[in-house]
Amino acid sequence: xxxxxxxxxxxxxxxxxxxxxxxxxxxxxxxxxxxxxxxxxxxxxxxxxxxxxxxxxxx
Amino acid sequence: xxxxxxxxxxxxxxxxxxxxxxxxxxxxxxxxxxxxxxxxxxxxxxxxxxxxxxxxxxxxxxxxxxxxxxxxxxxxxxxxxxxxxxxxxxxxxxxxxxxxxxxxxxxxxxxxxxxxxxxxxxxxxxxxxxxxxxxxxxxxxxxxxxxxxxxxxxxxxxxxxxxxxxxxxxxxxxxxxxxxxxxxxxxxxxxxxxxxxxxxxxxxxxxxxxxxxxxxxxxxxxxxxxxxxxxxxxxxxxxxxxxxxxxx
Amino acid sequence: xxxxxxxxxxxxxxxxxxxxxxxxxxxxxxxxxxxxxxxxxxxxxxxxxxxxxxxxxxxxxxxxxxxxxxxxxxxxxxxxxxxxxxxxxxxxxxxxxxxxxxxxxxxxxxxxxxxxxxxxxxxxxxxxxxxxxxxxxxxxxxxxxxxxxxxxxxxxxxxxxxxxxxxxxxxxxxxxxxxxxxxxxxxxxxxxxxxxxxxxxxxxxxxxxxxxxxxxxxxxxxxxxxxxxxx
Numbered sequence: 001x002x003x004x005x006x007x008x009x010x011x012x013x014x015x016x017x018x019x020x021x022x023x024x025x026x027x028x029x030x031x032x033x034x035x036x037x038x039x040x041x042x043x044x045x046x047x048x049x050x051x052x053x054x055x056x057x058x059x
Numbered sequence: 060x061x062x063x064x065x066x067x068x069x070x071x072x073x074x075x076x077x078x079x080x081x082x083x084x085x086x087x088x089x090x091x092x093x094x095x096x097x098x099x100x101x102x103x104x105x106x107x108x109x110x111x112x113x114x115x116x117x118x119x120x121x122x123x124x125x126x127x128x129x130x131x132x133x134x135x136x137x138x139x140x141x142x143x144x145x146x147x148x149x150x151x152x153x154x155x156x157x158x159x160x161x162x163x164x165x166x167x168x169x170x171x172x173x174x175x176x177x178x179x180x181x182x183x184x185x186x187x188x189x190x191x192x193x194x195x196x197x198x199x200x201x202x203x204x205x206x207x208x209x210x211x212x213x214x215x216x217x218x219x220x221x222x223x224x225x226x227x228x229x230x231x232x233x234x235x236x237x238x239x240x241x242x243x244x245x246x247x248x249x250x251x252x253x254x255x256x257x258x259x260x261x262x263x264x265x266x267x268x269x270x271x272x273x274x275x276x277x278x279x280x281x282x283x284x285x286x287x288x289x290x291x292x293x294x295x296x297x298x299x300x301x302x303x304x305x306x307x
Numbered sequence: 308x309x310x311x312x313x314x315x316x317x318x319x320x321x322x323x324x325x326x327x328x329x330x331x332x333x334x335x336x337x338x339x340x341x342x343x344x345x346x347x348x349x350x351x352x353x354x355x356x357x358x359x360x361x362x363x364x365x366x367x368x369x370x371x372x373x374x375x376x377x378x379x380x381x382x383x384x385x386x387x388x389x390x391x392x393x394x395x396x397x398x399x400x401x402x403x404x405x406x407x408x409x410x411x412x413x414x415x416x417x418x419x420x421x422x423x424x425x426x427x428x429x430x431x432x433x434x435x436x437x438x439x440x441x442x443x444x445x446x447x448x449x450x451x452x453x454x455x456x457x458x459x460x461x462x463x464x465x466x467x468x469x470x471x472x473x474x475x476x477x478x479x480x481x482x483x484x485x486x487x488x489x490x491x492x493x494x495x496x497x498x499x500x501x502x503x504x505x506x507x508x509x510x511x512x513x514x515x516x517x518x519x520x521x522x523x524x525x526x527x528x529x530x531x532x533x534x535x536x537x538x
Contacts (some may be wrong), residue, residue, distance in 0.1 A: 009105060014114075015114060015115050015116035018116050018119070018176050018179060018180050019104075019115065019116060019118050019119055021176060022119045022123075022172070022173045022176040022177065023104075023119075023122065025172050025173070025176075026122050026126075026172075026173065029165050029168060029169050030165070030169075030277065030281075032165075033161070033162060033281050034281065034284075036161075037281065037284045037285045037288060038284075040288050041284075041287070041288040041291070044288055044291050044292045044295075045291065048291065048295050048300065048301065048304045049304055051295070052304070052305050145530070197484050197487055200480075200483065200484040203480060204482075204484060207480045208467060208468070208477065208481060211471050211477055212471065214538055216538075217470075217535075220534045221467045221531065221534050221535070224463075224467060224530050224531050225467060225481060227527075228463055228485065228527050229484070229485070232484075232485050232488070235488045235516075236484070236485075236487055236488055239487060239488035239491040239492065240491070242491065242492075242495075243491045243495065246495060
């Protein structure tokens with residue numbers, strides 16, 4: 001472990017804000033992608049299920 | 060062997076086969092992502108030795124370099140898919156190309172932001188018009204152009220073919236743009252900027268490779284998930300989709 | 308000897324060039340507006356940045372080039388849209404000549420009508436931006452070599468978006484990243500000339516881009532037109 005304490009780990013030798021904001025933004029962007037894909041899939045599945053129900057009701 | 064590959068390629072052209080195969084493959088891919096990325100990032104953050112001149116801010120490299128690699132690779136993938144769309148009119152290629160754009164653009168954005176944040180403690184400014192960052196910015200513009208064209212055309216097939224032309228033109232231009240920007244940079248900024256010290260520590264190298272591999276797997280997971288969603292949407296009228304979705 | 312009854316490739320291209328030039332002269336607006344835009348944008352810079360000759364001389368190459376680039380971008384809407392709206396584009400698609408030849412002809416006609424006036428006016432604007440004679444000469448060379456490439460690239464964007472009603476800024480978003488190499492070498496040539504350095508290398512690069520664009524762009528334009536018209 002390169003850092004003596006958790007405090008030092010957060011500080012990152014006075015560059016803490018930079019390193020953590022960089023990692024944080026990356027996390028946000030990737031999570032954003034995942035959430036967007038999941039939401040899209042939910043919408044698509046709901047649309048198809050509604051269509052199936054309509055077709056079955058029409059029969 | 061070659062025949063088996065050919066058959067696999069033809070089978071992958073079928074959306075149904077793609078959906079079923081990726082359904083089975085996805086858990087393994089997610090496992091690979093976690094196995095490569097989590098230790099890589101933890102090691103990079105906590106265990107790798109600090110860099111001689113930059114101190115601890117260099118740890119951003121473990122995100123910046125993989126993101127840069129994926130950003131460029133993603134665009135080339137999109138262009139190759141574009142060729143397949145135009146020449147062989149493969150529907151799967153259309154869907155993959157469409158899903159590649161936003162994901163590739165996200166990684167380009169990550170690369171730019173992390174590069175900029177890295178620049179502040181290292182060179183003192185938030186933005187530096189150096190060759191690499193500037194060509195990344197142009198790459199982001201190219202991605203945005205593809206996404207804009209994609210969303211402007213309503214017909215899915217026309218959109219796929221138009222963006223195929225655009226991504227091919229962009230990919231052909233990429234080396235020219237990179238060369239021009241490099242050249243422009245040497246003209247206006249004689250001092251060259253080095254990102255890391257000359258010799259790379261083997262510990263750093265292995266961590267970096269692990270992160271690159273992990274991020275590529277993550278990219279694949281995102282792309283495959285997105286493409287599966289696109290498959291469901293475009294094939295909604297077919298029976299297998301109705302069966303799969305209805306069963307959910 | 309070519310069969311007299313077969314329509315020849317070159318005569319087809321010349322016919323389309325002649326047609327486009329005649330139409331452009333009948334609608335002076337499409338011809339003259341990009342020119343006015345060019346002049347006015349360049350005039351904005353002294354107004355925005357102060358009239359001091361030192362500053363203007365320094366920014367002149369970039370300003371003239373970017374203004375030419377934006378004018379080309381603005382003018383490209385008139386390249387295919389009118390033909391698309393009145394059905395002439397579909398007829399062009401069906402003609403026996405290869406489409407990339409006709410596309411090349413259209414872009415050439417468009418360049419003659421919109422970019423050539425720009426190049427003729429550039430020296431006057433160069434003087435207004437305090438450029439010396441040699442620099443203005445090199446500006447002319449660079450514009451002569453570079454604007455056809457810009458026209459070709461804009462034509463690719465126009466071909467891909469001609470069927471859409473919201474064309475406009477979309478073409479800009481598509482084409483602007485692709486302009487960058489031409490812009491870099493064009494401004495660099497002029498700057499080098501302004502400082503008395505050799506500029507032949509930059510002009511050679513521009514010439515290389517010209518040949519590349521002339522060779523490959525017509526195919527992209529033709530493909531884009533087919534996609535836009537046929538859906």
